[in-house]
């Protein structure tokens with residue numbers, strides 16, 4: 301029986317989940333993989349706090365370098381998050397000939413090129429299954445299960461916090477700020493929720509999925525990012541009336557030599573499976589040229605789901621430490637131009653705040669028509685002559701620069717009382 305020694309840097313939520321799985325499921329892992337994975341050391345700045353499970357004597361240390369420099373340890377698990385010192389720990393571990401496993405999507409999305417290069421130089425593996433969609437084995441799906449496919453599109457709900465907030469707003473008609481405060485009180489949202497609610501965490505994960513799927517460099521800066529802070533209960537109700545849900549989606553899709561990479565609130569038809577993914581759950585819907593449509597669903601965060609993904613990487617490395625050293629991610633294997641958001645073509649939801657007067661609808665539709673935007677549905681319920689009322693319009697496919705041009709013109713009209721709201725719509729026309 302082969303034994304490999306593992307060290308975990310960071311005993312927070314995911315570190316604790318990983319340690320618990322390695323300690324509690326050691327027999328099962330050994331029977332399945334034929335490898336004895338020994339948790340030799342765990343480092344954390346706080347080694348006093350009771351994490352609610354037994355850690356064998358002599359395992360805990362405050363010094364990450366006791367792991368990084370330990371000649372017996374062959375896999376270093378980085379679970380402290382953030383950029384520094386996580387990046388230095390990972391690069392030093394790789395230089396010392398260790399394999400690295402991490403859940404750190406922010407670091408890989410923004411500094412992954414350096415880290416994967418260090419791995420190539422040292423002929424070591426960087427496992428990052430836990431970095432995207434927590435317990436869902438989506439990295440393995442793209443690297444292995446769908447390896448024979450040209451990936452045509454990926455639609456992901458890959459941030460549990462924003463999905464929880466949007467689901468709550470949908471079910472209870474609550475305002476965004478109130479729902480966020482409640483999510484923070486319940487511990488679902490971080491004290492600083494910026495990355496979650498502004499689409500940044502989703503974009504970090506999309507960066508990794510897109511590089512794996514399309515053979516493009518890590519392109520975090522080129523991803524269009526828009527969060528959920530401007531979504532109102534009113535928009536959610538109008539979307540429902542039109543047969544849609546609003547979700548924060550990560551979208552990657554090819555169109556010839558171009559690729560769209562975008563993160564934004566999106567209206568999705570109620571009939572689509574992904575629109576039914578609620579609360580903190582994640583889902584990734586992938587279409588490949590051979591396999592067709594596939595969908596993967598599960599928990600995207602939490603100690604045990606994310607720990608499950610970390611341990612799967614450790615098992616893979618232990619079983620096959622000399623895996624082929626082709627750079628699976630971060631390298632430019634294919635040439636794709638990333639489409640500017642202004643050039644994308646999709647359907648749109650508009651909510652105009654217009655005076656309820658004769659001729660208003662024709663003035664607005666005239667501007668839309670002049671910008672080549674064709675209307676597919678209109679809702680105007682309230683009738684308050686002379687006052688501003690919401691006028692909701694759904695369009696056929698239109699080009700985004702035409703949409704922003706039309707809205708810019710419409711918002712200058714005296715019949716319009718507030719800035720027009722628009723949400724991109726996916727689905728069939």
Ligand code: HSE
Nearest residue numbers: 458459460461600601
């Ligand atoms: N903040 C993330 C989420 C955690 O809400 O999904 C997992 O990456």
